[in-house]
Amino acid sequence: MEMPLLILLTTQVLLPAFFLLWLWLPRPPDRLGWIMRVLYGASYFAFIAVIGRWDFLSTTLAILLPVAYAACAALSYQRLRGRDWNRSPSTMRAHGFTAAMAVFFLALTARALSGYGYQDSAVELAFPFAAGHYYIGQGGSATAINNHHADQSQRFALDIVALNGFGARADGLMPKELSDYEIFDREVKSPCTGVAISIHDGVDDNRIFETNTEQPAGNHVILACGTARILLAHFRKGSIAVAAGSIVSEGETLGRVGNSGNSTEPHLHMHAYLGGTLDYNAGQGVPMTFDGRFLVRGSTVTVPQN
Template sequence: MDMPILILLTTQILLPAFFLVWLWLPRPADRLAWAMRVFYGACYVAFISVIGRWDFLSSALAVALPILFLACAALSFTRVYNRAWDTSTSMVRSHGFTAAMAVFFLALTARALSGYGYQETAVNLAFPFGAGTYYIGQGGSTTSINHHHADQSQRFALDIVALNALGARASGLMPKNLSDYVVYDREVKSPCTGVAISTHDGVENNRISQTNTEEPPGNYIILACGTARIMLAHFEKGSIAVTGGGIVTQGQTLGRVGNSGNSTEPHLHMHAYIGGTVDYNAGQGVPMTFDGRFLVRGSTVTIP
């Protein structure tokens, strides 16, 4: 099993299951022991609900898991409600580690949530896809929820996938066929009216889990929309439908989603920057909003 999948299953399935079972077994000695288990479990569930990649399993689980945990916590209280509040000889010795770990995950959650906002002036764009439900795999203003944020020009970049009826991005955890990914070969539409100042085509798709680090964006388009430059990357080879210097209108088809460049699976990479012109590494990244909405990891967008 691939290491990323093993980590995902551990953090998003096994550990939440542990905290659910721990509410019941072994039976808490007193109400304080129960409360500390609930506190620790709630902090972890909050953390993984925010930073988890739920599109691998089902985006619905990000909402279902906290509800399930709260319900189980309430039910588990019936086993200890008539017990003493604290029977331990030392609160620090009995509950210090649990409290410290709970605070640790609470701090990580707060750090991730700090990426839900921005201070800079944003560029408002149209969402680059047609009908369907889409999920933001990377996005936000902190590295906790957006691995692009450490890069100056890509600070507010998005990685976008599409979801099936089950809320998953693909048929299986890591299928080998590109066509098993919902977003693959889907039309990408221009998020604004402007000029295609640079395009590149001819880069082959990668196999799943492999990347092309020599040509990071793969097949891409850079649009000039007002003072902002919008880069869209990882297109399917031969699908780019505009030429450099051509005028594009909002909603016009630009190409189709592929898996070219530094991409382990089909998705659309998109970021906005100012300065740098056609050198997407030299610009200063700026936030993007879509109908005024700032998208972050875990955001879903449904286009009727």
């Protein structure tokens, strides 16, 4: 089993199942013990709600699991209503570890939530896809929710995937065929009116889990939109539809999503930067907003049919 899949199943399936079961077995000796279990579980559910990649399983689970936990917590309390408040002679010894773990996960959640805002001036752009449901796999201003944030030019980068009818990014957890990924071969639209100052095509699409680190952006387009430069990367080989130096209009098709470059599965990478010009690694990353919305990991975007 691939390590990312193992981590995913552990953090978003097995551990939530453990906290649900722990509400019932073994039965807490007193009401304080029940409260500490509920707080511990709630802090963990808050943590995975913020940092989880729900597009792998289903975005519906991000809503259903907390609701199920709240319902199970309420039902489990019915078995303890007549019990003492606290039977332990040492509260710290009995509940100190549980309390510490609850604080730990709440602290991690707060750290991740710090990435929901930004201080810099943002570049307002149009969302780069037509009708459909989309999910932000990487995004925000903190490394906890955006793996790109440590890179100066990619501090506010986005990785975008599309969702199928089940709220998942693919037909299966990690299918091997590129066509099983909902976003593969989907048209990428220009997020602004500007000039295509650089294009690169001809890089082969990777197989799933394989990457091309020598050409990290793969097939890509760099747009000059005012003072900002916008990189859109990992296009499908041979799909780029604009020429270097051409003027592009907002909403014009740039190409199609592929899996070229440093990409393990189909998605669109996008970031805005100032300076650097043609070197997308040399600029200063700036935030992007879409209809005034700053997108972070877990954000969903629905683009209606025209």
